[in-house]
Amino acid sequence: MIELLMTVLSTTFFVTVVRTTTPLLLATLGGLIADLGGALNVALEGMMLVGCLTAVIVSVFAPWYVAVLAAVLAGALLGGVMAFFHLRLKADIILVGFAINILAAGGTVFALTLATGGDKGTSINLTSKAVPALDLSFLGVIPGIGDFLVRMLSGHSILSWLAAFLVFAIWYFLYRTPWGLWLRGVGEYPAAPEAAGIPVNAIRTWSLLVSGGLAALGGAQLAMFNYIGFTRDMTAGRGFIALGAVLLGARHPVGALLAALLFGVFEALAVVMPGLFNWIPAELIRMIPFVVTILALFLFSYRALQARRLRSAGH
Amino acid sequence: MSALLEAIGIGKTYPGGVVANDGVNLSVNAGEVHAVVGENGAGKSTLMKILFGIEHADRGELRLDGKVVSFANPREAINSGIGMVFQHFSLVPSFSVYENVVLGSEPHAGIRFDRQKAIAAVRALSEKFRLSVDPLPPVGQLPVGQQQRVEILKALYRDARILILDEPTAVLAPQEVEELFVAVRALVEQGRTVIFIAHKLPEVLEISDRITVMRGGKTVGQVAARDVTEQSLATMMVGREVALRVDRASNDGAMACEIKALKVKSESGALLVDDLNLRVHAGEIVGLVGVEGNGQSELLEAIAGLRPIADGVAYLDGTSLSPLSVLERRARGLASIPEDRIARGLASGSSVAENLVATRLDDPRYVRNGLLDLKAIKANAEKLIERFSIRVGGPGAAVSTLSGGNMQKVVVARELSEQPRLLLVNQPTRGVDLGATQFIWKSLTQARDAGAAVLLSSADLSELLALSDRLVVFYRGRIVAAFLNSDTLTPETLGTYMLGIASQTPEEMQGGLR
Numbered sequence: 001m002i003e004l005l006m007t008v009l010s011t012t013f014f015v016t017v018v019r020t021t022t023p024l025l026l027a028t029l030g031g032l033i034a035d036l037g038g039a040l041n042v043a044l045e046g047m048m049l050v051g052c053l054t055a056v057i058v059s060v061f062a063p064w065y066v067a068v069l070a071a072v073l074a075g076a077l078l079g080g081v082m083a084f085f086h087l088r089l090k091a092d093i094i095l096v097g098f099a100i101n102i103l104a105a106g107g108t109v110f111a112l113t114l115a116t117g118g119d120k121g122t123s124i125n126l127t128s129k130a131v132p133a134l135d136l137s138f139l140g141v142i143p144g145i146g147d148f149l150v151r152m153l154s155g156h157s158i159l160s161w162l163a164a165f166l167v168f169a170i171w172y173f174l175y176r177t178p179w180g181l182w183l184r185g186v187g188e189y190p191a192a193p194e195a196a197g198i199p200v201n202a203i204r205t206w207s208l209l210v211s212g213g214l215a216a217l218g219g220a221q222l223a224m225f226n227y228i229g230f231t232r233d234m235t236a237g238r239g240f241i242a243l244g245a246v247l248l249g250a251r252h253p254v255g256a257l258l259a260a261l262l263f264g265v266f267e268a269l270a271v272v273m274p275g276l277f278n279w280i281p282a283e284l285i286r287m288i289p290f291v292v293t294i295l296a297l298f299l300f301s302y303r304a305l306q307a308r309r310l311r312s313a314g315h
Numbered sequence: 316m317s318a319l320l321e322a323i324g325i326g327k328t329y330p331g332g333v334v335a336n337d338g339v340n341l342s343v344n345a346g347e348v349h350a351v352v353g354e355n356g357a358g359k360s361t362l363m364k365i366l367f368g369i370e371h372a373d374r375g376e377l378r379l380d381g382k383v384v385s386f387a388n389p390r391e392a393i394n395s396g397i398g399m400v401f402q403h404f405s406l407v408p409s410f411s412v413y414e415n416v417v418l419g420s421e422p423h424a425g426i427r428f429d430r431q432k433a434i435a436a437v438r439a440l441s442e443k444f445r446l447s448v449d450p451l452p453p454v455g456q457l458p459v460g461q462q463q464r465v466e467i468l469k470a471l472y473r474d475a476r477i478l479i480l481d482e483p484t485a486v487l488a489p490q491e492v493e494e495l496f497v498a499v500r501a502l503v504e505q506g507r508t509v510i511f512i513a514h515k516l517p518e519v520l521e522i523s524d525r526i527t528v529m530r531g532g533k534t535v536g537q538v539a540a541r542d543v544t545e546q547s548l549a550t551m552m553v554g555r556e557v558a559l560r561v562d563r564a565s566n567d568g569a570m571a572c573e574i575k576a577l578k579v580k581s582e583s584g585a586l587l588v589d590d591l592n593l594r595v596h597a598g599e600i601v602g603l604v605g606v607e608g609n610g611q612s613e614l615l616e617a618i619a620g621l622r623p624i625a626d627g628v629a630y631l632d633g634t635s636l637s638p639l640s641v642l643e644r645r646a647r648g649l650a651s652i653p654e655d656r657i658a659r660g661l662a663s664g665s666s667v668a669e670n671l672v673a674t675r676l677d678d679p680r681y682v683r684n685g686l687l688d689l690k691a692i693k694a695n696a697e698k699l700i701e702r703f704s705i706r707v708g709g710p711g712a713a714v715s716t717l718s719g720g721n722m723q724k725v726v727v728a729r730e731l732s733e734q735p736r737l738l739l740v741n742q743p744t745r746g747v748d749l750g751a752t753q754f755i756w757k758s759l760t761q762a763r764d765a766g767a768a769v770l771l772s773s774a775d776l777s778e779l780l781a782l783s784d785r786l787v788v789f790y791r792g793r794i795v796a797a798f799l800n801s802d803t804l805t806p807e808t809l810g811t812y813m814l815g816i817a818s819q820t821p822e823e824m825q826g827g828l829r
Contacts, residue, residue, distance in 0.1 A: 177427060178423055180428075181414060181428060182418070184409075189408060194405070305583075308583040309583055
């Protein structure tokens, strides 16, 4: 137990948490944008997965940033497909979302086979690149805390810093710009923006494009930093956890960050614990993030229900 | 004076062949309140949608300031200075008043939404037009009357010279109607023009300068408000003489339904009906008065078995209803005409004949050995279609093909095909034309005269005053006043209690509670 505590309090654990949180956070922000625009994006999982594969394959031939950009575009494209089927052809968004997830699960394996000439499980034979880590070791000159700062802040993926910035940028967009007002209005009561002459469907389309792009950016981090390379179904439900994190974060960007961090911590625990407790089956430990998701959502719903009761009793 | 806005020879046929407008003329002068009246289905709404660019005319032309215009969409109409306030508000509930007002045309500084400027603009507008409303709280928390002001402010913020109000008084209590009229007069004083769609004639006569009457998609005529009476307007609207009064009951029946200390709670636990006591006798109509959402609907639903009773008892002829299922309650003589005929009163995809027996599927006359007796069902339908003069192609026609009035007649026919002991009625004539309204009123009074105890809820005070023998006023789930109906009872008196401004003492209520 002491060992676990020591591990959790170490700077290495913090770095691990940032690493595990980043893909989740990016996907959660993507889910948040779509959700506030009134579309429940259940395809986050598939979009992340396609983001993973696109990033890996493109990075074989191009610099890392081109690969990341390609992943974002691939995700946005899937968002566009969703918008087309849902908004133009009036298909049910949940069904479209699941179609994309199934397409992504099978399509990535198929594309991988084509790209590697036969490998069906991993991209181990492709020499894919990684997203560089930001080196902040110059902070070490600060007397006293310099060393600590370097260990905490140096070595994170550039995309982790980008994700942190995006939390702020999306908050500013949603609550400080007119277009954020439009997006929230479209999601809550589309008849109002419609009557005000705001193009409701165009806004929904944009929200799905951005949602797909963000989820795929999370995929790029997963396949170009957390792991180097692609493995089939490597997202392992992160897209669905992100969907839960949107709700758990009370549909707010800062809440999304906290919820993603919560799941990130438990995923990091699942990474470090097998080394410490070899008597617990590793499979059981790997279940932790999923069990925590269910518990967290249960508690969240229960508390929201209680709060509603209290509020209406006060009337 | 030349007209500000003119519609000349407007024709509109919807896909499916419904002729909504057929050579409609409208001429609105600057700075007047111009009412457009007509029964439901007369084509008022279609005309307004054409003026606002939501629908497009097949024939005819619109002129604004003497120039021919056409609006491809509402945005273009708004840009030309036309604003519209719909019956169903287009407001985002969680947004504040000022956010709703400026939505779509926000003031900004760089990419930032300039909130201070928006708040100041809303304050200035609400002062100028005497539409007092606090810009800061979320609109979802405001009463309906204030939400309507927000809608009007929205149009004024976009510089509407012409403001179209679609049945603005339908959702308001009498006092709120007065406040609306104050604002309308302020608008006209400031040179704006108001087009006022309505079917409540006393209000129309009070507020408008000129009135255009529509019937069956055509304009019947245009009159000055001071030249007409309520009766002559009604005759113009319907095309024949109409009696707007019904006889009250004189018989004094035995007690049929007793409600004791009844409580009903919402899913989140809020008290919707709070400690309610009420007795209803055979052969009387008790009107439930109140602004919508004060517990009237919930009381009716609880008695009908559509909502659980949290506490207290409701007796029908001495039997407690709580443990009984909906079907068991119906077997004891309960009938219910629900508020929303499409969602709860009918299966709109099924035929008229099927709907007419939907509550009697355990009746051996229509179901034998678990199989439907189609011949008997059809015969029943033909009989009821005849008796309630439902205008329909035949018993096999789907209910969804009927007009609102005829749909409601199907519900009424089913519920009254056998004489009920207790009849629950909620909004019996909402969205129903005058002809069908008269017929439904007559059916309800006939059921009463045959010995039914009737609980009637309606958003239309004139309907309640016309039909009820007694009236009880609901405010926040409680009865705050009770009256025996008489010609001296006015909507204004009821309004004071509806808004919770006053409440009767238990002694005062005695007379109305029996």
